[in-house]
Structures are given as structure tokens and as C-alpha cells.
Amino acid sequence: MAKIEKELQQAIVAMPQKEKDKLLLRLIGKDDILIQQLTFTLVEESLTMESRRDDIKVLIDKLYDTTNYSSGYLMMDMRYTNAEITRHVKVTKDKYGEVELTLKLLKECFEKQLKWIEKYSSKSDTLALYVVKRTDFLLKKVVKMHPDIQFDFHADMNTLLEYLHKYATAYYAKELQMPKKFEIAESDM
Template identity: 45%
Template sequence: MPSLDPELKKAIVRMPAGEKDKLLLRLITKDPLLTERLQFELIEGSTTTNERRDAIKQFIDRTAKLKQDSAGWVMMDMRTASGYISRHVKVTKDKYGDVELSLYLLNTFYDHHMETLRHYGSRTDKAAQYIAKRTEQMLKKLTKLDPDYFIEFEGDVNRLLPRVHNSCAAYYARQLTIPQRWSA
């Protein structure tokens, strides 16, 4: 991002408040993510984090229940849900929610699509790689949280890890040295 010329900065600061407000409002509307973040912080008072998480969980549930006939379609649905999680984190700065929702996403899709994701093959390769990488990212983010939270995630993580190691993602899980068991 280019820096502003110091003289331009001074000129902007000297602008009348009304003109600055109009300019600011025009600029904010050009960035939907910034608009949503300001809505969350200024209007919602940063108090709707749990409601936003619940909405994403409901989306994950609806999406995971769709009947997919290939691992490629399952992966596409997972990536769509991951996009919602990423947007949530950018808007709310919710690191706990990032781990919780990622873990929920992986476990929920395994709950509904284990047969599709069971065996490795050319049709499951990309999904396998995606699942292993997503699991690795989630574990890295989990270790960065306050250790007091670990106990809350231990059961779900240890439900996920055997699934990853006993499905199409096993090869990539070994490659990424994803543990078979995790303890708080």
C-alpha cells in the first residue's frame, strides 16, 4: 500500500469536518470487509461473536448434509464453509472461534461423508491434501491459544485425528507429521 505524501496528509487533516466525513463514508463503502467490521465493532459492540459463530455452524451443518457423490464436491463445500470462517475471523478477530469452527467443519464433514473420504485414490487426492492441511493449520492455531482452552478442544481434536489418519488424508497427515493423538 503506497504511503501518502506528507503534504497531502496535512491538507486532509485541515479539511472541514463535514467534507472529511463525506469522504470517509465514500471510502468505507468501497470495502465491504471494513464495512462489516465497523458494523460489528461500532453497532453490535463486539457482542455478537457467539451468534455469528452459531450462524456459521448452521451453514456448515446444512452444507455437510448435502449428498455429494465425489470427494471433489465435498472439498468444494468445505472450502466454501472455510471462506465463511475466514471472513468471520477477519471481521471479529475471534481466534478461539477460528479453531472451534475449523474443528467443527472437519468433524461435521467426516460425520456426513466418511464413506466418500474413506479411501485414497486419484479422485480423493485433492480433498485428502486439503483435509490434512486444514487439520495442520487448526492444530497450529490451537497451540497459540491460551492453554486454559485446550481442555475444551481435546475431545473434538482426538475425535478428528484418527479420522484423518484412517481416511484418504492419511498419506498427507503422515507427511505433515500430524499427530495421531493430542493431549492438552
């Protein structure tokens, strides 16, 4: 992002309000995420968080309800869905939802599309690595949360880690030193 010189800042502040409003609206119109953030906070008044999460859950369900032609296509669809989760977090700042949705995406890969990640092969390799790296990302997010919130994810995280060390992902899980069990951090309170 370019730095605005002091003189230009002063000139912008001195502009008539009507001109500033036009300029502001034009600039906002160029940033899709900013438009969505403003819609979420100003129009929806942050009341649509649950429905937005539910929309992504439906997307995840559709992903795993369809027949995938290969592990490569499954991974591409998972990446697309993960991008939607990331977009959701950028718009809503929903850290809890990020963990909940990412956990659902990864866990259900094993539960609903196991044939693509069950046994290690050259075809499952890229998908296996992707799932392990996303799980590593997820673990780092969960560990930063309050222990009471970590408890909400404890059982599902342990199930995911069990899958990770059992199927085609086991090699990469070992390489990245993924834990076999998720332990809730002690509370400082």
C-alpha cells in the same frame, strides 16, 4: 497499500470536518470487510459474536446434510465454508470461534461424509490433502492458545487426528508429520 506523502496528510487533516466525513464514508463504502467490522463493533457493539458463530454452524450442518455428488464438490463446498469462517474472523477477531468452527468443519467431514474420504483413490486424493492441510493449520492455531482454552478442544482434536491417520488422509498426515495425539501445552502460570 500506497504511502501517503506528508504534505497530503497535512492537507487532509486541514480539511473541513464535513468534507473529511464525506470522504471517509466514501472510502469505507469501498471495503466490504471494513463495513462489516464497523457494523459489528459500532452498531452491534460486539454482542452478536455467538449468533454469527451459530450462523456458520448452520452453514456447516447444511453442507453435510446435503447429498454431495463427488469428493470434488464436497471440497469446493468445504472451501466456501472455510472462507466464511475466515470472513467471520476478519470481521470479529474471534480466534476461539475460528478454531471451534474449523474443527467442526473438518471433524464432521469424516463423521457425515465418510464415503468421500474413507478409502484412498484418485477421486479422494485432493479432498484428503485439503483436509490434512486444514488440520495442520488448525493445530498451529490451537497450540498458540492458552492451555485452558486448548482443553476445550482436546477431545475433538484427538478424534480428528485419529480420523486423519485412519482413512484416505493417512498418507498425507504421515507426509506432513501430523501428530497422532494432541497434547495440551503446559501452562507458564
